[in-house]
Amino acid sequence: MALRPSAAARLLHFAEVAGWKAVALRKGLDLIDLGIGSPDRPPTDSVRETLAAAALRTDAYGYPSSAGSIAFRRQAAEWMRRRFGVTVDPERELLTLMGSQDGLAHLALAVTDPGDVALVPDPGYPIYAASLALAGVTPYFLPLRADNGFLPDLDAVPGSIWRKAKFMLLNFPANPVAATADLTFFERAAALARKHGVLIVHDLAYSEMGFDGYRPPSILEVPGAADIAVEFHSLSKSFNMAGCRIGFLAGNAEAVGALKELKANIDYGVFEAVQEAGIAALKEGIAALEAGRPGVSEIYERRRNAFLRQLRAEGWDVPAPKATMFVWAPLPFRGEETGDRRTSRVIAKEMLEETGVAVIPGDAFGREGEGYVRIALVEEPERLAEAARRIGAFIRNRAR
Incomplete structure (x- = not known):
């Protein structure tokens, strides 16, 4: 019943991702931030x-x-x-x-x-x-x-x-x-x-x-x-x-x-x-x-569909969520490479460094999250499709 990983460590994951994003911006990458689940639209x-x-x-x-x-x-x-x-x-x-x-x-x-x-x-x-x-x-x-x-x-x-x-x-x-x-x-x-x-x-x-x-x-x-x-x-x-x-x-x-x-x-x-x-x-x-109006659900359903359609076209078939503003994506590759375990954190960092797409590694949410990344649908469909194209290129490069 130990706190695993520590509560502080989980929060530090988010600070770490923020640091990666800052580095990417300094490098001049076009950042698509699908990390934090903050709505990108205003109230009515x-x-x-x-x-x-x-x-x-x-x-x-x-x-x-x-x-x-x-x-x-x-x-x-x-x-x-x-x-x-x-x-x-x-x-x-x-x-x-x-x-x-x-x-x-x-x-x-x-x-x-x-x-x-x-x-x-x-x-x-x-x-x-x-x-x-x-x-x-x-x-x-x-x-x-x-x-x-x-x-x-x-x-x-x-x-x-x-x-x-x-x-x-x-x-x-x-x-x-x-x-x-x-x-x-x-x-x-x-x-x-x-x-x-x-x-x-x-x-x-x-x-x-x-x-x-x-x-x-x-x-x-x-x-x-x-x-x-x-x-x-x-x-x-x-x-x-x-x-x-x-x-x-x-x-x-x-x-x-x-x-x-x-x-x-x-x-x-x-x-x-x-x-x-x-x-x-x-x-x-x-x-x-x-x-009978759908409210915000219509916005995020449209985004989900656009993102997953393009991601599947890139070769990564991720389960479609029935709810929330997130996609919980099992990583398409795992194992050992050059002695460095391909953890979700390593992959999320490399993805951001190479593509400018920010996601949250699954272990930021607990030990059972290893092997996944969380992707927030906080951009419009066209921008999400672009993120999927970049992620697809990253995955193909890693699979070689």
């Missing part, structure tokens, strides 16, 4: 206009409530009802956050004690392990592997671990593996959590990025799940508001209340103007649902 005109108008008000600059305005929480609750058919109490079961990462970073401090155990995915978003390290919590890693559809084998968790665990962190659609889970999986997870008295923490940052007609579900759709689960939502990806830093936690009132109490002692919450922009975005999301 209406959302930006709402933000601008709210920011110009003279009464907008006092300390906001650390729990978030009741107006934002009510709108978030209404969006949950319309999107998932889920009812949450905006007073007791919903907390406004400075993005979902804010909550993910602090939840373990609120609901665990040092020495407790938490179940977390491997590969997984780096803040999962980092938050446990900060709280003194021991991670038990749930391997996500291709032969199980990148779902954790919950039946393989020993009883001794279930008895020690305080919470289990799930993330579907998943970053980095781009896997999806259906309600049957969540029902099974909820039953096990209830049996063992374990809180489920579900990170649903990519709820609005499903493709080919797939709509990611909420774990709170499982009857009674609010008794044993909380769920993080983010406006960053769904509404292109990453820089605004706004999201929310919904579900189990006790866990929501614990995080609310902690955050009341460490920050003053989200700028009121940003919350008003968030309200506008959620209203637009509801309108899109009612009109």
Whole structure:
């Protein structure tokens, strides 16, 4: 149950990739940055206009409530009802956050004690392990592997671990593996959590990025799940508001209340103007649902198709994700060359140096990520096709 690799080491991978990009730019390479999953489009005109108008008000600059305005929480609750058919109490079961990462970073401090155990995915978003390290919590890693559809084998968790665990962190659609889970999986997870008295923490940052007609579900759709689960939502990806830093936690009132109490002692919450922009975005999301419009999913589905079509033409047949803004790509070659193991980190570095295309090596997300790279679909289709052509040339050169 050791932290493997260390939480700090996982974060250093991202700093290392940033250093590679800086070197590539100094060399004059045309950089196509498919590393960090930051949306490259702005929010809608209406959302930006709402933000601008709210920011110009003279009464907008006092300390906001650390729990978030009741107006934002009510709108978030209404969006949950319309999107998932889920009812949450905006007073007791919903907390406004400075993005979902804010909550993910602090939840373990609120609901665990040092020495407790938490179940977390491997590969997984780096803040999962980092938050446990900060709280003194021991991670038990749930391997996500291709032969199980990148779902954790919950039946393989020993009883001794279930008895020690305080919470289990799930993330579907998943970053980095781009896997999806259906309600049957969540029902099974909820039953096990209830049996063992374990809180489920579900990170649903990519709820609005499903493709080919797939709509990611909420774990709170499982009857009674609010008794044993909380769920993080983010406006960053769904509404292109990453820089605004706004999201929310919904579900189990006790866990929501614990995080609310902690955050009341460490920050003053989200700028009121940003919350008003968030309200506008959620209203637009509801309108899109009612009109049958796809929202951001259409953008990323088009990008996925363009990128994978060209990549396959180049000879690299990568599985098509059903959701998220990422492609989780198994490397087309591995082994030993000149005594230097061809790790995902070595290959990602060489790819950037030779092609100007930046991706994240899979081991940045945990030991199970070795042999993969994560590719973010954060460019327009034409630029993604160009990246695929460069990657194809790189692969052919390496295969000689």
